[in-house]
Amino acid sequence: MSTSTSHLDWPFFDDAHRSLAREVAQWVSTQSIDHADADAACRSWVKALGAAGFLRYCVPAAQGGALAELDSRALCVLREHLAEHDALADFAFAMQGLGSGAITLAGSEAMKQTWLPKVARGTAIAAFALSEPDAGSDVAAIATTATPTKGGWRLDGRKTWISNGGIADFYCVFARSDAASSGAKGITAFLVPAETKGLTIAERIETVSPHPLATLQFTACEVPDTHRIGAVGDGFKLAMRTLDIFRVSVAAAAVGFARRALRETIARANARAMFGSTLAAQPLAQAIVGDMAADLDAACLLTYRAAWQRDRTPARTTAVAAMAKLTATEHAQTIIDRAVQLHGGLGVRSGHIVERLYRDIRALRIYEGATEVQRLIIGRELLKAAESATRDPRNA
Known part of the structure; x- marks a missing residue:
């Protein structure tokens, strides 16, 4: 362990x-x-x-x-x-x-x-402006438009659930630059400084674990072509490449939350008097702590395997990154829930560390690809690899 x-x-x-x-x-x-x-x-x-x-x-x-x-x-x-x-x-x-x-x-x-x-x-x-009211897990459904103008682009549309929204100095914004295209095609990325005319904060969003979060409104928001990030139409691929790098780090954050929850639980179990001894002396508590420790190591191993693989190979590591995020965030949620349970009333007292962790972990199972999306990614990548192997004449 x-x-x-x-x-x-x-x-x-x-x-x-x-x-x-x-x-x-x-x-x-x-x-x-x-x-x-x-x-x-x-x-x-x-x-x-x-x-x-x-x-x-x-x-x-x-x-x-x-x-x-x-x-x-x-x-x-x-x-x-x-x-x-x-x-x-x-x-x-x-x-x-x-x-x-x-x-x-x-x-x-x-x-x-x-x-x-x-x-x-x-x-x-910095801020990453990808999600929209109808384009969260389905990034290809982006509806914000980027219309060519003389020397630049005009952005129109709405982005939501944007972390650092309202305090960011600049936003990396993904918009549909080809109105005739659909799905993943025709999306382009742009750098939009916060003071750009036509960009406004439409709404600040409150969540169970408070952090800066907002809905952005783009109305005839003019940006020069020098603010375009990458080639026209390459925005979807660029967004996916960016997420491939940082999705694994979401798993690492989940490991950090879970590790703190386990540490707090062990300290509480050793200190809490119960049935003439301590909570730590109770077999059921020992079993729960054992499960927490095993889940933590499993999450940690997959996380750093994925990070190591991404650093060591030029190939995309989409599937292993998805496995890491899926396992680490789901296990961390379970570990923290058990920590709350073993803390008893203290676990749900506002301001207590495990109560805070209970709120902090929940969003990680959603952002940068929800758990359900990670499952689809893993299955799709494995099936695609198997199909390619079948078609490879060297395997005949």
Whole structure:
């Protein structure tokens, strides 16, 4: 069974990852930011993470990053330890990477040099604007339009469930640039600074685990062609490539939440008096803790296997990333639910750590591809690979 650090001995990691894990764990243990105002808390976390140098792992070295290329294992190590400490710390870090990921992958050199160093320093807050009222899990249903104009594009439509909505300095927006196309075809990505005329915050959205979230309205929102990210019509592929990188890190955040829940449960079980002994002495409690530990290790193994595989191979790792996110988020939900149960009344007391974790984990089973979508992805990828193998004449 892995403790909070023993999994770092697994062969998925290099010494640099182990050193990074120790560094972020020590740093985050000294940080405390008030959650009373979620917007202010996220701004504070971005600033603090930038000053500490951890946001440098969200961008390549050419634009002020820590490593030559984005490294999934580093992203996962950081998210796991940040999530174990504070969900908003994890959120602030993750959105800097996801929100700027399309620029890293396909932005022009000028765009990269303008925005990515600011992301790394924590002086610009990023956001990823993909989801719409009728296009969440079904990304190909995007209805926001991008109409060509002289020298640029006009964006019209609505994006919703946008993390960092209302506090971001820029948004990576995906819109349909070919009205005649349908499905995944004809979607293009654009960088839209927050102050752009025609972009407004239509609604702020409150959720069970508070963080900046909003609906964006685009009304005759003009952007120059220099703000286009990648080729016209390549937006869907770009969105999927971005999610392939960061989906595994969602699993790592779930591992962090689950690890904190297990730690809190063990401490509570050892301290709580029950039936002339302690909760920890009760066989049923021991069995529940055993299940929690086994589920945690399973989630952790799949998460870092997927991160390692993505770092080591040029091929897309869609299926293993989906397996990691599916397993880690579902197991974390179960682990945290058991933690609440073993805490008894304290587990549902507002403000208690496991009550907070219970709210924090729920969204991870939905965003960046809901659990049901991950199941479809895994099945589709395996069946497609089997079909290709059957058609390969070398297998005849």
